[in-house]
Amino acid sequence: MKLQTLLEKAALYNSDFNLVEEAESGRRSFIKRFPIDPLREMTVEEYADTKTKDSFIYWLERKHILAGIGGGNSSKFGIYRAQNGDYCKGYGKHKVVLEGEILQEEFYALKEGIIQAIMLAKEDRISELSKLELPLFNMVLLKILNIYVPEKFFNVYSPPILIELGRELELRDDLLLPQNSVELNYEVLNSLRKQDVFSKWSNQEISIFIWDTFAERDKMIDEDVSYWLVGHTYENEGSIREYLLQNNRIAIGFLREDLSPYLNEEDMNDIIIEKEDSTAGQKALKQFFSIKEGDFVALKSTFTRKVDGKTKSVLRISGVGIIKSDAYDGYEFSESYGHLLPVEWLDKEENEYIGYGGYRSTINEAKNKNVINIAFMQEERGQDSTISKPESQQDNFPNNLVLYGPPGTGKTYHIVDRALEVIDNKTFVELQADGREALQQEFLRLTKEERIHLVTFHQSYAYEDFMEGLKSDGAGNFIPTDGILKRAMIEAMYEGVQNNTNNYTEELRFEQLYDYLVTNGIKQSIEFESKTGGKLIISHISVNENLVITSADAKTRSIVSKDRLLRVFRYIRLHDIDWKNNISFIRDAVGGSNQTRYWSVLNWILSKLDEEVEEDSIEIEGDEKKAVVLKALNEKKSFDFTDVKRHVVIIDELNRGNISKIFGELITLLEEDKRLTKNNELIVELPYSKQKFTLPPNLYVIGTMNTADRSIALLDTALRRRFVFEEMMPNPEHLESIGDEIDVEAMLTVMNKRIEVLYDRDHLIGHAYFINAKTDEEIISIVELKVIPLLQEYFYDDWEKIGLVLGGIGTSKEDPYIVYKEEVNVNDLFKQRPSLHIRALYRVKQKLSTQELMAIYD
CATH class of the missing domain: 3.40.50.300 (P-loop containing nucleotide triphosphate hydrolases)
Structure with a gap:
């Protein structure tokens, strides 16, 4: 999003101060539970024992304070308690159980690191945080800092949002990395505050505005499922929450009549209108029968409450689950509880959210992204790790x-x-x-x-x-x-070779300048100044491509070899020689004579290096990085690939x-x-x-x-x-929610079984062909334009096998099959009946419907 667009939206934005206060209230409650001064005395149990529902990391992740830090696994906290009670670090094969003194040492280092990070943040020494090398995920550290140093950070932890903001605010490129999200958050907040529109906003206001504007957390929401808030309190019978949680069901009590006989009717809505008089009941029943397998559902109740002297709406969530069957497949009826659907409960914990009331109908489809995130997106459902894949x-x-x-x-x-x-x-x-x-x-x-x-x-x-x-x-x-x-x-x-690249680079530049003299020295009449002020020139280049140096009177000539000169250069760097005011060191470095002429060439090269001559004045060819690598290989230098x-x-x-x-x-x-x-x-x-x-x-x-x-x-x-x-291999289960009438999962599964029998398993059809389809029309188009041509290629136009894969071969165009056989009337086609065998002609319907695709698996 362009900065100008962001600023224009901010100018028109009305902050929801209920949300601002809720966020700040949550932050203060964390500080009250875990004050900064006693942090050093915190035990590992107080930090990591999530089963108490009162530990440091439980509050960070499960108490809905500030932004969520879901994703990953429990190793993101450095130390965590596993389900079996062990305290651990790492995950999967890298999981290490910590006990006794080792546990205490590891926890002490982690705790001290967190405290030091807070202190550094308070002192604006943000760039030093990365040097601590804490075993915490960035989002965890950022949330901790946001809680304890709220004036320095704001409640946005998502790297994509921070990077996009940083880019628009023209922050340094090296900050625009997910690994630098802590420092990036700090710099983005400072830069936003310099904009007039944000100058008087609180950090929480800025955070809520950014979340609302970017809707980054929408990426956690599956657009292909619905999120339902369903009541559990009946007007004359009170709450049936315990029954629903114990029996894995949701229920509505309108119209106490079994609707099973009408499930196959074409229009259930007409039946609902005919049988239910109340508008509220009609609305609830219509929504109930639109619920599908895989949708999320939460048991809810809404009410108002006095908070700090103000009346505020409250949304109470008493359980979150996933619907196990479509309403038309999983419907049940109970005389006592009404219409039922099966649910797998993921979380039976009760949570309240201030400022999110208003969902007063029996069933509400939640479409507000903030509500969906706070009510449904809690990935750790009472476990010590998330639902996501292991690390x-x-x-x-x-x-x-x-x-x-x-x-x-x-x-x-x-x-x-x-x-x-x-x-x-x-x-x-x-x-x-x-x-x-x-x-x-x-x-x-x-x-x-x-x-x-x-x-x-x-x-x-x-x-x-x-x-x-x-x-x-x-x-x-x-x-x-x-x-x-x-x-x-x-x-x-x-x-x-990075640890030695400075030395390598200097040597390479030195060698490149020497090579430049070999190539261009005579052509450009380059002169060298001797220690006594005389002038020296290049007489010629030796057969070994070394410089032959002579004086202006050309009485003597001396070779200045690249190898010996490089040894002199290394000697200077190793012993920190004052080469400008000294000459005797050359004999110490390489022995022999010609000190004056070695010094003269050395003086020219080192002066160029010290001047940091631009490459366009002295052309230095070749990729420097490549030269460093090849030099290290040729000279058999040691490499270190640790970390x-x-x-x-x-x-x-x-x-x-x-x-x-x-x-x-x-x-x-x-x-x-x-x-x-x-x-x-x-x-x-x-x-x-x-x-x-x-x-x-x-x-x-x-x-x-x-x-x-x-x-x-x-x-x-x-x-x-x-x-x-x-x-x-193909995974048709990914396709279970795609399509309306067509069961793509069943269709692809049976097609692949047939292909494996008729051909082999190397030529199955992958689920990715259908993964982006949403409607039956899109599925039909994919079969017409991609699947059938692919089968033609597989079976070399053997239409009998293609027809078998697609469910069968019809005898005419009217049959519900994609491939059908067309009979040839030999007498009408030929004047004389041929003695040859006339093969059958196979045709493919040009325009398919749901009927033909359903025939593949029915």
């Missing part, structure tokens, strides 16, 4: 992975997740809570930074594109040019290329133990550039493979041995 094990991620399966199974979709998991799993888990768009934004950012490299193989793709090849420079010469893998290798390997940034090469459609031809010597280098710094590291010389090449351990290769193009069994054995293969 992936980044450290165990294979260096080489292939996702393979039939078309449309989501391989390319999931590769975004895998790449982000590899590069920074903590950030990946946090961004999952912000939805798919947040993950895509981070993926694009990393691609632009060249942390992720994407390539698609095809039949003409070659080694020269992937590794290196000779390409024309436009001047009649062919020069070695790096391919995508080599560029990725350089980027990744550079991380391993370095990770890089990913994504190869889409891996099996469409000639694997052996494209990979070349990489086949061997792919093995994890052959990578740089590993036990059996291999470094090879490339055929075109003659440069050294290896693969670093922080470079990951992830490929996708469509088994309909080529079976995994046909892959090069050497490649199969070096990759981990993960099968991705």
